[in-house]
Amino acid sequence: MNTPNNKRRKESRNKIESEFIRMLQEQELSEITVTDICKRASVNRTTFYANYLDVYDLAEAVQTRLEEEVLDLYRDELEQKHGNKNFLKLFYHIKENPIFYKTYFKLNSSKGFRFVGYDLEFAEMRFDNRFIEYHIEFFGNGLNAVIRKWLQNDCRETPEEIFEIIKSEYNGVTLIKLTNDLEAKSH
Numbered sequence: 001m002n003t004p005n006n007k008r009r010k011e012s013r014n015k016i017e018s019e020f021i022r023m024l025q026e027q028e029l030s031e032i033t034v035t036d037i038c039k040r041a042s043v044n045r046t047t048f049y050a051n052y053l054d055v056y057d058l059a060e061a062v063q064t065r066l067e068e069e070v071l072d073l074y075r076d077e078l079e080q081k082h083g084n085k086n087f088l089k090l091f092y093h094i095k096e097n098p099i100f101y102k103t104y105f106k107l108n109s110s111k112g113f114r115f116v117g118y119d120l121e122f123a124e125m126r127f128d129n130r131f132i133e134y135h136i137e138f139f140g141n142g143l144n145a146v147i148r149k150w151l152q153n154d155c156r157e158t159p160e161e162i163f164e165i166i167k168s169e170y171n172g173v174t175l176i177k178l179t180n181d182l183e184a185k186s187h
Contacts, residue, residue, distance in 0.1 A: 013051050015041040017062050020055075021103050029059055029106070063107040066100065087143075087166060091159030094147060102151050105144075139170060 019041040023032050032055050038045050052058040073093055094101050143166060150162055157165075 009051070012041075012043055012047050015043060016048060016051065016058065017065070020058055020062060021099065024103050024106050025099065029055070059107055062103070066104045066107070069100070070104070088159055088163055091162050094150070095155045095159055098151055098155055101147070105148055105151065142169065 016037060020032070020037055023037065023040065034045060034048055034055060037055070037058070038048050048058075052061065073089065146162065146165060146169075150157060
């Protein structure tokens with residue numbers, strides 16, 4: 001019997017998700033079909049539908065897994081209520097896992113990373129309190145744009161160089177913690 005967590009089912013899911021991620025590097029989500037995924041993953045459609053409702057359900061499952069991996073990267077910072085203020089940990093992870101992040105951004109085309117726990121004390125000293133939410137939005141979107149551009153350029157620059165770009169653009173403005181919608185939803 002193919003129970004939800006048995007080895008064979010996990011292997012099938014891994015094959016399907018791996019091929020799906022490869023396909024996302026070549027085509028848009030709307031162009032990917034269940035038939036194409038099954039051919040490339042060497043699984044039948046019954047196996048696919050035993051695990052996912054459709055391609056969009058698969059995309060959501062992959063997105064959730066990717067978000068959990070990013071959260072795991074920052075688990076200590078999140079639990080200890082302090083952040084990696086220099087972002088080097090994130091930039092090294094991106095440089096070492098570009099396909100992971102290209103997939104993440106492709107599945108989250110409008111969002112990217114969400115930042116919570118902005119250093120409000122610092123922001124209040126620098127900015128008019130009435131506009132802090134705009135500064136937070138600007139910083140988060142700017143950082144996402146830099147990361148996307150870096151990925152488009154195949155991460156040619158070093159993590160330290162990307163950090164210097166962020167630091168110079170934002171004059172040392174820092175965030176306390178990096179998270180995503182999963183972490184925000186859990187509170």
